[in-house]
Amino acid sequence: MNKHNPQFDFAGFGIDSDALKSEDEQLINQFKDAEKERENIFPVNVFPLPIQQIILSTNESLSFPIDFIGASLLFASSVAIGNTHKVEIKNGFQESAVLYLAIVARAGTNKSHPLTFALNPLVEQDKISYRQYEQERLDYEQVVNLSKKEKEKQAIDGPIKPVWRKFLLSDFTPEALAEVHKFNKRGIGVYVDELAGWFKNFNRYNKGSEMEFWLSAWNSKPINIDRKTGEPVFIPLPFISVAGTIQNGLLNELAKNSRTQNGFIDRILFVIPDNIQKPYWSETELNPIIEKNWKAIISSLMNLPINLDETFSPIPEVLRFTPQAKELLFDWQRNNADQCNDAEFEAISGIYSKLEMYVVRLALILEMMRWACNEGDKQFVGIESMQGAIQLIEYFKKSAVKAYSIISNINPLDKFSSDKHALFNALPDTFKTEEGLKLAINMGIPERTFKRFLNEQELFNRRSRGEYEKII
Structure with missing residues (x-):
């Protein structure tokens, strides 16, 4: 049983544990066989085993694309963690669990349902808090409507107007969002089913200011809004994660209004599976324990306390890296910095630069997931979480390059001669330097x-010394 939630049961799912283990192994092997056909594989193995089971089971029974449900669980966990925890790289250099996430695919490919599944425990909590708010509002209105004499008779002071403390928003202005955040200091999540509508409306109310709002919110910079009507709003430590869906054909909308130049696109983690298809319905029923276990995991994170200082501002608990995890992080950063410096296109360099912040954020989220699954004690960010974050960031790096190619309407191969086109197409998806060199010489390339x-980083990713893989 899970020490954080007595209703939490991974062990048997209500069936024979040996049979479950056999089914899990079969499911994982089927997944691995299917993934061999893809170039950019979403790394399910980085998650704690209970979450791997959720991803693979919903893929099998509900036809959720692996990439979509995996990313959706990351987003929901980000919102649940909120301002309760941060991770520190070194003194004065901390990161939160904030994510901006875009699930990209054409219509009919099951984009929205994985997010709905992942966010359902948060929605249920919002339903409960709304019912409580409604009752408090009714009580408040009854008191407000009492005469002065009745209030004195019942010894009632001025009543405090109730507020609805919620986790999720979908339709809002920055001012309304800040107002909600003021009363939920642990943080909020923005879920926009159609992301195109979100960024198209950036300048609907105040030209240019909303874009600046989201650029700052990604870095958790203080929000300070002075309003013509009503009281000003000040959020010293905002936590706002964003997720939504968008069709491939609408990605070009992202490039408008200088969003490729001001760093906005660099802040988005794109989820773009290779060769995504509309799935057939599956006759396999989802075991109810799967949904129950996800609710238990996310509830453990939602129930984390939020510490406040004397000004009622959040004080996140700070996790640090173990020495081995920190060494791995710094090794990865040096390699990523080299790629940023060597990138021919400024946009690619910008994308790689922001991924340095995301690799740290993802390590924090994975460590907190491990704690919620009883696989860690959240004292430090360990080597397993760091390794997993690097695998995830390499996935998101390739997806970002793919998104950039779509947004820019270019193919990175277009700038090369026909012989290099032919060589690229002839190379296998993964290859060693000697293998590729032999092929190149046979084709007359020195x-x-x-x-x-x-x-060329838009074309190849170096997996290890002497081993490469194609990106596009």
Whole structure:
């Protein structure tokens, strides 16, 4: 049983544990076989085992694409963690669990349902808090309507107007969002089913200011809104995560209004599966324990206390990296910095730069997930979470390059000669330097030219020393 939630049961799912283990192994093997056909594989293995089971089971029974449900669980966990925890890289350098996430695919490919599933425990909590708010509002109105004499007789002071403390918003202005956040200091999540509508309306009320709002919110910079009507709003430590869906054909909308130049797009984690298809319905029923276990996991995170200082501002609990995890993080950062410096396109460099913040945020989320699944004690961010975050960030890096190609309406291969086109197409999805060099020489391309070609980061990703994989 899970020490954080007595209703939490991973062990048997109500059936024989040996049978469950066999079914899990079969499901994982089927998933691995299917993934061999793809170039950019969402790394399910980075999650705690109970969450892997949720991802694979919903994929099998509800036809949720692996990438979509995996990313959706990350987003829901981000919102549930909120301002309760941060991670520290070194003194004065901390990151929260804030994510901006875009699930990208054409219509009919099951984009929205995984987010709905992942967010359902948060929605249920909002329903409960709304019922409580309604009752408090009725009580408040009854007191307000009492005469002065009746209030004195009942010894009632001026009543406090109730507020609805909720986790999720969908339709709002920055001012309304800040008003909600003022009363929910642990943080909020923005879920927009159609992201295109979200950023198209950025300048609907105040030209230019909403874009600046979201750029700042990503960095958790204080929100300070002075209003013509009503009281000003000040949020010293905002926590606002955003997720939504968008069709491939609408990605070009992101490039408008200088969003490729001001760093807005760099802040978005894109989820773009390879060769996504509309799925067939599955006759396999989802075991109710799967949904129950996800509710238990997310409830453990939602129930984390939020510490406040004397000004009622959040004081997140700060986790630090173990020495091994920190060494791995710094090694990865040095390699990523080299890629930023070597990138031919400024936009690609910007994307890679923001991923340095995201790799830390994802490590924090994975560590908190491990705690909620009884696989960690959240004293530090350990090596497993750091390794998992790096695998996730490499997935998101390839997806970002793909999104950039769509947004820019370019193919990175277009700038190369026909012989390099032919070489790229002839290379396998993953290959060793010697293997690729042999193929290049057979096609009349010199060794020096081939090795320069391998440095094109829009085309190739170096997996390890002497081993590469194609990105597009």
